[in-house]
Amino acid sequence: MASATEAHADDHGHGGENARETFRGITRDVTKVNLTPIGRWWYPAFGVSLLLLGMLVVAVTHLFRTGIGIWGNNNVQGWAWDITNFVFWVGIGHAGTLISAVLYLFRQDWRTSINRSAEAMTIFAVACAGIFPILHTGRPWFAWWMIPHPNDMGMWPQFRSPLMWDVFAISTYATTSILFWYMGMVPDLATLRDKSKDKVRQVVYGLLSLGWRGSARQWHRYERAYLILAALSTPLVLSVHSVVSFDFATSQNPGWHTTILPPYFVAGAIFSGFAMVMTLMLPLRHVLGLKHIITQDHIHAMCKVTVATGTIVGGAYAIELFTAWYSGNLWEWFTFRNRILGPYAWAYFIMVSCNVIAPQFFWVKKFRENLVFVWILCAFINVGMWFERFVIIVSSLARQALPGAWGYFEPTKWDFMTLAGSFGLFGTLFLLFVRFAPVVAMAEVKAVSPAAHAGKDDH
Amino acid sequence: MSATKKLHPDEKIKADKVGGTLFKAGLGAGAVLLGVSIAMGAGKGDHWRHFLHAYLTAWSFVFSICLGSLFFVIIHHLAKAKWGIVLRRQAEFITGALPAVALLGLVFLVPVLFGNENLYYWSVKQLHDKQHPFFHHMHHKLGWLDPVFFAGRYAFYFGVFIYMSTWFRKQSQAQDTDGDAGRSEKMRYWSGFAVLIYSLTTVFAVTDLFMTLQPLWFSTIYAVNYFSGAMLATYCTLALLSMAIQRSGRLKHSITVEHYHDIGKYMFGWTFFWIYTAFSQFMLQWYGNMPEETVFYSYRMFGGWQIVSILVLVGHWAFPYVSLVTRWSKRILPILAFLAAWQLVFHYIDLYWNVMPNQTWETAGHWIRGPLQGDPELHKVNFHFMDVTLLLGLIGLWLAAVGKSMKGNLVPVNDPKLGECLAFENY
Amino acid sequence: MEAETQAHDDDKPAAHGNGDDHGDAGETSTDGGDTELHGLLAEFETPGALIAAARKVKNAGYTEFDCYSPFPVHGIDDAMGIKRTKLPLVVFGGGLTGLCGGLLLQWWMNAHNWPWNVSGKPTWSIPANIPIAYETTILLSVLTTFFGMWAANKLPQVWHPFFRLDRFAKVTDDGLFIGIEASDQRFELEQTKQLLVAAGATHVEECHTDARPEARTVPKAIYGVMIVLTVVALIPFALAFKARASKSSDPHWHVFSDMDFQPKAKSDQPFGEFADGRANRGEIVGTIARGNLRADDAYYRGLRDGQWITELPAAFKVDVDKLNRGQERYNIYCAPCHGFDGGGHGIVPERVALRGGAWEARNLVSSDSVAIKMPNGQLFNTISNGYNTMMGYAAQVPVDDRWAILLYVRALQRGQNATQAELPAGAQVR
Structure with missing residues (x-):
């Protein structure tokens, strides 16, 4: 990072006071979010989220009582809105792991200021994603059938089904993300423990921080474990969206069955996830007063990742289209023409303009510095990536090989309510996180700050 | 992060005679071996088909390393990476061989222009006949798979590769003399566009050169898989090249075990990415079980090629992957060198596995039998000694071209971040 | 270097509270009189000073000491002579277990115990079993890493003698400390103090712990509560297993109707809506089903x-x-x-x-x-x-x-x- 040289204040005493003031500043700025009354913005935001969450509860209750028929799904569109939401939310989650694990392995120190909240985003997004396939089964109270156990006839789950792979991938992903997130938080929870003034916080943070005391021997194992978890999360995050893509690609359905799908889904997931991180971070750094920790440099970096992954996604669209033509497979070629010219052309063009065209503005530094504009573009990307899944799922099913099985999906109000409600769940969890957990990884920010090298004479 | 170092005062950073020696040795060995191979090709009596396939395999080996090195250079600028600055110049030298590689490609490109069916079956004129068994499957893309258009695209791809690599190399070398830090910024600025153009060009180049060998088969991830193999080979080459340069007494202090450790990590990472893309392609086509796709694997999973498939899986992934997990295998240089050489050998076997099965087709009356249609009777590995001589010959010629471009400093001495790279340490 | 040994007259840090209820016991060694010296805690100015001091302490032959810092100080492992942890090896074992377990699970359930034909694929079809084996490998590795690390670090341990010192609360903020335990063989109160001061400590203080037996044992009631909670938590599982193993003629217990009761007539059942009271409908008189004419005698x-x-x-x-x-x-x-x-x-x-x-x-x-x-x-x-x-x-x-x-x-x-x-x-x- 920049300003590397100024840390080499050679006078120990002098450099020491500066360094310690840096550390104290980081602690002060981050812990004040949790330990001082939160800004007024939090209450209306939390209220809206709770309202949306209530809507989810209503929609789901009605679904349980009545059945999947309340949605727009039908015989042709067996997968529609629900699976779109599932893939969308899983994808959102991926940026969190990418930031926390992959960028860690690549020694991208800028990640430290955003990784905590990105990881939190991952967990809450996976929680939102998880509800959709379970609701989709129609009888969610039998979700435990997916746990490997013999049924009444001694029969086991079918492990050659990609849907079963999903169960394993998503649950492993959720477990790993939670453990990684929590482990990273322990030293910061200890900071909150030591900074809290009231008994309740002291006890709760004290228990959650497991008695962390920052011993070098503990740090040693901790760092090693952190590195291993990062190294494990990287192939994991790759596998999760690949497995999600297998749900589609192992079928013979034109538009779904193509070999590029796994990496293409992963790139799309990272793309949408980064857009979501920025959608959350830009307002958050403002209201929480963390602009000097989450700086314009971070926004530059995230914008660049967004344009890179967005362009990869655009490239994958192009390769798919080219190969559909090149293959000489009539159905494949028809499906792709149908996406562009058929009844769902409107969705296709929303997808292309939001995912491929919109991020191209991020090439230009001036646009990256206009934060309102960045935020709007990120919102567009979120919309675009939702539509990407919609196009893949719905438009492919609407026009399958037999014209007799052609259909058109129209969402009902319950579809809309469930989607909006999932945002309520996400928002509620995220706002609670902001309120009660350390939003920035203080220990990591301190460790990568130039002050962490103060007084060393090996430079 | 913040620690920096200066170049060691005793460091030998000039290429001096290395380039010239490499050029002479490579050219000599390459020319002899190529001659021997041509003699064997002429004597084999199957209308050069084996020769052309083996030649393409060997050519694709050196081509892939050039391709990977170009990406290494571009991505280094794009990501503002510091750890590998001491290796960047070597990658730039390797990309200097691209014009030579383009010329070497004429050996199989010219026959295509004459409609020779031995390598690219789609170049035969009979395909335009409505009675031809493949007409139905291929008539829509005969405009794309047109010999002249193909040759034009070949020229375009190499034009792009050569232009980009030359630009980056020239900028980097100019910085050595004028020390203008603005050049780094300029290269970083253009690297974004470069990577875009690079990816599209690579995808289409690989599709054209290798996927069309089996003109009825298709896979959208094919180019990505080839690319990941190329990147793996590039890191292995950089490891071996660095060690060779250090043995000659140069860069003794600049390239440390920390840099090798990172090369090892990338070898590990690309090994993983390679198997990821290979598995995605295999699993989806196996699971989908559609005849137009499984033809590729049915020809390689059964019969003589089965053992090669297993060999590639174990040799290119399982063994090196497990070996590279540990820290010491990346830091003990003889082990790293062994694994790099091992992966390069298996990179070739992987390419061999991709290209060579396509040669055993034959025409029986009006029908075509063989990999083009997945005929099990023809599932056999036709290994010939010229496969080896061609590989070594092309490596020789390629090394000669690399040596030719190896002039001046072996590290970008005026790169603003070189100091940080020299002091780089893993954690 | 203006280090001084401030034992008692140090100004209190603004924040304290250690997550435990001993409040500001601080460095006073006289609460209750029955105390015992735990060790010495010395504070340092910069990470660099901490590393240098740690090296001196190690070179002086101490083994029962540790450094404490709000973030991992790079270079301290070498200075303290910390050996590389064996954790990766343990994780490798965990991963291998996950891999074998995942493959075995699928083989046993789908190929051995209940062979199952799915779209003509072999019952033991490895390509289709790789994704799950992959996930179980990662899952087991992650669990081993996470729990292995905490176990090796002997955490959770919510209490530690150093938490008694107010100053130690800074360890999660900006404080850099070396703590030497009195149990170290070389520990001599004054000499060790001298060593730390000479090593550049800005502050050295003694840490005492409560030596009374009742302060060192966990109250029995806590064990009791834990046992009761464990037993209660097992009850649902026990009930589920009992239901699984026993037979019952009672009808299903329905939370939701599960589509078991649907408003439709099944064959050979009475159905009042039709005049003949039967659900089955016969052929309509004077009609023949398509393809059933069979006129060719x-x-x-x-x-x-x-x-x-x-x-x-x-x-x-x-x-x-x-x-x-x-x-x-x-x-x-x-x-x-x-x-x-x-x-x-x-x-x-x-x-x-x-x-x-x-x-x-x-x-x-x-x-x-x-x-x-x-x-x-x-x-x-x-x-x-x-x-x-x-x-x-x-x-x-x-x-x-x-x-x-x-x-x-x-x-x-x-x-x-x-x-x-x-x-x-x-x-x-x-």
């Missing part, structure tokens, strides 16, 4: 004007394929009783005879048999509807195949009653 019943036909019906086209088909069907449906040659020596009568019984199937081919005299129509009717103990085959064998069987039976009859003169030249028996 000769073809479907072997009759013309109420008489058995003697020729073959016009709708049945005779060729060699039909004859072969007839042979194949005959060998499946008729040969078990009538024998392959039609002589009545099928495997069924043979088996009856073996068991001491007597039951003969009719000889179809002898010149005086009934079958040879029957008109075609009647023979067809016999195949279709049976004769004496023979049942009808209309249900199993389609019409066309029945005519094909008849054709083959006629061929058998003709073949076995041929005269010498009728045989082709060269095939006669001399």
Whole structure:
């Protein structure tokens, strides 16, 4: 990072006071979010989220009582809105792991200021994603059938089904993300423990921080474990969206069955996830007063990742289209023409303009510095990536090989309510996180700050 | 992060005679071996088909390393990476061989222009006949798979590769003399566009050169898989090249075990990415079980090629992957060198596995039998000694071209971040 | 370096509170009188100073000491002589267990215990089992890493003697400390203090712990509560296993109706909405289902004007394929009783005879048999509807195949009653 040289204040005493003031500043700025009354913005935001969450509860209750028929799904569109939401939310989650694990392995120190909240985003997004396939089964109270156990006839789950792979991938992903997130938080929870003034916080943070005391021997194992978890999360995050893509690609359905799908889904997931991180971070750094920790440099970096992954996604669209033509497979070629010219052309063009065209503005530094504009573009990307899944799922099913099985999906109000409600769940969890957990990884920010090298004479 | 170092005062950073020696040795060995191979090709009596396939395999080996090195250079600028600055110049030298590689490609490109069916079956004129068994499957893309258009695209791809690599190399070398830090910024600025153009060009180049060998088969991830193999080979080459340069007494202090450790990590990472893309392609086509796709694997999973498939899986992934997990295998240089050489050998076997099965087709009356249609009777590995001589010959010629471009400093001495790279340490 | 040993007159840090309830016991060693020296805590100014001091302490031969910092200080491992942790090795073991476990699970459940054909793929199809084996590998590795790290670090341990010192609360903020435990063999209070000051400590203080036995043991009530909670947590599982292992005639317990009760009539059930009170609806009078007209009397019943036909019906086209088909069907449906040659020596009568019984199937081919005299129509009717103990085959064998069987039976009859003169030249028996 920049300003590397100024840390080499050679006078120990002098450099020491500066360094310690840096550390104290980081602690002060981050812990004040949790330990001082939160800004007024939090209450209306939390209220809206709770309202949306209530809507989810209503929609789901009605679904349980009545059945999947309340949605727009039908015989042709067996997968529609629900699976779109599932893939969308899983994808959102991926940026969190990418930031926390992959960028860690690549020694991208800028990640430290955003990784905590990105990881939190991952967990809450996976929680939102998880509800959709379970609701989709129609009888969610039998979700435990997916746990490997013999049924009444001694029969086991079918492990050659990609849907079963999903169960394993998503649950492993959720477990790993939670453990990684929590482990990273322990030293910061200890900071909150030591900074809290009231008994309740002291006890709760004290228990959650497991008695962390920052011993070098503990740090040693901790760092090693952190590195291993990062190294494990990287192939994991790759596998999760690949497995999600297998749900589609192992079928013979034109538009779904193509070999590029796994990496293409992963790139799309990272793309949408980064857009979501920025959608959350830009307002958050403002209201929480963390602009000097989450700086314009971070926004530059995230914008660049967004344009890179967005362009990869655009490239994958192009390769798919080219190969559909090149293959000489009539159905494949028809499906792709149908996406562009058929009844769902409107969705296709929303997808292309939001995912491929919109991020191209991020090439230009001036646009990256206009934060309102960045935020709007990120919102567009979120919309675009939702539509990407919609196009893949719905438009492919609407026009399958037999014209007799052609259909058109129209969402009902319950579809809309469930989607909006999932945002309520996400928002509620995220706002609670902001309120009660350390939003920035203080220990990591301190460790990568130039002050962490103060007084060393090996430079 | 913040620690920096200066170049060691005793460091030998000039290429001096290395380039010239490499050029002479490579050219000599390459020319002899190529001659021997041509003699064997002429004597084999199957209308050069084996020769052309083996030649393409060997050519694709050196081509892939050039391709990977170009990406290494571009991505280094794009990501503002510091750890590998001491290796960047070597990658730039390797990309200097691209014009030579383009010329070497004429050996199989010219026959295509004459409609020779031995390598690219789609170049035969009979395909335009409505009675031809493949007409139905291929008539829509005969405009794309047109010999002249193909040759034009070949020229375009190499034009792009050569232009980009030359630009980056020239900028980097100019910085050595004028020390203008603005050049780094300029290269970083253009690297974004470069990577875009690079990816599209690579995808289409690989599709054209290798996927069309089996003109009825298709896979959208094919180019990505080839690319990941190329990147793996590039890191292995950089490891071996660095060690060779250090043995000659140069860069003794600049390239440390920390840099090798990172090369090892990338070898590990690309090994993983390679198997990821290979598995995605295999699993989806196996699971989908559609005849137009499984033809590729049915020809390689059964019969003589089965053992090669297993060999590639174990040799290119399982063994090196497990070996590279540990820290010491990346830091003990003889082990790293062994694994790099091992992966390069298996990179070739992987390419061999991709290209060579396509040669055993034959025409029986009006029908075509063989990999083009997945005929099990023809599932056999036709290994010939010229496969080896061609590989070594092309490596020789390629090394000669690399040596030719190896002039001046072996590290970008005026790169603003070189100091940080020299002091780089893993954690 | 203006280090000084401030034992008691140090200004209190603004924040304290250690997550434990001993408040600001601080450095006072006199609360209750029954205390014991735990060790010394020294504070340092910069990470660099901490590393240098740690090296000095290590070189002085101390082993029971540790550095404390708000973030991992790079370079301290080497200074303190910390050996590389064995954690990666343990994780590798965990991952390997996950891999083998995942593969074994799928093999045992889908290929061994209940082999299951799914879209014609092998029951033990490795490509399809890789994703799950991959995930279990990662899951087990992650769990090993996470729990292994905490176990190796001996955490959770919410209490530690240093937490008694107010100053130690800075360790999660900006404080950099070295703590030397009194249990170290080289520990000599004054000497050690000197060492730390000489190493550049800005502050050194003693840490005392409460030595009373009751302060060092966990109250029994906590163990009691934990045991009770564990038992309570196991109750649902116990109930589930009991339900699984036992039989019950009670109806399902429905939270939701599970679509078990649907507003529809099932076959052979009463249904009040129809006048006859039955759910089943018969054929509507005066209608025939599509394809069931069967107007061709000769073809479907072997009759013309109420008489058995003697020729073959016009709708049945005779060729060699039909004859072969007839042979194949005959060998499946008729040969078990009538024998392959039609002589009545099928495997069924043979088996009856073996068991001491007597039951003969009719000889179809002898010149005086009934079958040879029957008109075609009647023979067809016999195949279709049976004769004496023979049942009808209309249900199993389609019409066309029945005519094909008849054709083959006629061929058998003709073949076995041929005269010498009728045989082709060269095939006669001399």
